[in-house]
Amino acid sequence: MASRSSALARPPAFRGVGRSILLTLPMALWSLLMFTPSFRQAGRNQHIGAMAVILFMTGLFFLMMRTGETYRWRRIFFVALGFLFPVGFIAALVAERGTMSIPISRMVSGDTPFCFMVTPSLILPAAFAHTIIFPGSILPTASNPHSIAAMIGIWFAMTLVLGKAWCSYACFFGGIEEGFAAIPKRRRLHRFITRFGAQLRLIPWAILVFVVLVSAAIFEPVYCMWLCPFKAVTEFPAVRNLETAIQFGVFIALFVGLVVVLPFLTKKRTQCGFFCPFGAFQSLFNKINLFEIRFDREKCVDCALCQTSCPTVALSKESIREGKTLLNCMKCGACVDACKKDAAVWHLKGTPIAAKPERARLLFLYGAWAMATMFGGSVLANGVHTLIGFLPWK
């Protein structure tokens, strides 16, 4: 038994130190480039935050190169992003308004920062009525630099290149539940997930269709107003009457249920896999995206380790038999790292399967990590800088 496990175990170093440093160098330069504006700012805390994030992102990328593993190191970044985003965001809200709730007057004046989650709901009203049904500003303003046009532009460019990898390298929210999913050792409700996985996977599509249709019918971003679990840790309409009280209750219930309790019990990203309509929308871009995970059927022994490890239930027995993931794969790399036979591989569409999987992985990771650094880096730095501000010896 011992000899079998040692034979199956990965070598401790996948790549030499020199070669790993060389491969990390472009990403180190990219991180420096991304944080150059931070160094122009006067505050010492900002400098510390920026420096910490450069080291953090570069260090994690180095470890990805050195060990050949993706999921473990990506998860560290992603969980940090998930927990530091609310820290910086809530601190900024409280400093500016004294509360996390947003009054209607502020929403009407377009001071709401744009959230990419609302993107699918904007399409029909924009097409039919030339109206953006989100209370933000199309172009940047002095009070709100995160304009709708800029955010949608960045999201669209990234999504074209990386497909649904957005959900595991750029989304501010997914890291929170991934963090809770990482805590327990034991996986509970496994039988339930296996039994009903096929149906559960369809719920985000149903919510997507519902949200898009109703948003167009009532000219309101229904997901933001009623269904977003992350309102509980960002901003929400001020509770003024029964309706806003119900909204607030829904946000809290969804957050506790889908982002805290269920991930803790199942070790899955339940909100991402079984609820998020934006994730379903994002899945469509996997169709036109170059990168994917494939399974080498000659090496596969149907042990289902990949299926068990997938945090969003994006694998089924049928899909593995066909050598593919399902459409909702977010390219986190968990299945590739879990596979002891190297049957799960990174793949570039149009090339033979398992011909040069490491090259496909590298190409993907450069894009994905550049996006993570660009999109999440400033969020991380902001969170670190906020935490330093809380320290007694600051």
Place this chain on the structure above:
Amino acid sequence: MATLALSASAGEALVLGLATGPVCLATCGPVVVPWMMVQPQGLRGHSRQLILFLAARLAGYLVFACAVWLLGSAIPHVNRSEWTGRSWVMGGIQVLLAAALVVYAAGWPHRRCVVAKTTGNLVQIGEASAPRRSGAMALGFLTGINLCPPFLVAGVRAAQLAHLSAALLFFFCFFAGTAVWFFPFLSLGFLKRTPAVVTVARMVAVLLACWYGFSGISILVERTFHG
């Protein structure tokens, strides 16, 4: 002179329907889309369902035209903007719509015809189109009498007309103008039908039922307690 007035009124209704059609599309879309998604693939079946839906919707329009004309002639001096019965009607219709969607999502009364269970995990879509006429008609009628903003505008105008026939003609032309906007829904006929698509459509229907139910009950509760 009367013919000229009638033609002008019909033209006005047609233009009103064409102009406000996108709002009708958005208002009826949440009901039509899941319904069409659950039908078998193909343009012919979808056309039949859409015609049934629109016919029932027209019936709803004409019923409403009669009601508003009678109301308009019975109480000519009432300030219609202050007519408080609107909330009751709106709330009631939305609750009925929610109930209809739940019934449809549950597959009743044609469950055995629509989905035949083959194995433990797989479902196969059977010969489904023929018996599902009542669903299209019920949903069409309920969306037909649902008080959306363009519908109320048309209602106010129809209530001011001299004859019932003129009010009915007005609503018929208004319907014709809005119906043009429904043809894009036929494109759903080209969507590939899989068990997943049908399941998603049913889930959407349940979510919409919750939405309409909540909205309708909120209106009724507010009307009851706050007048």
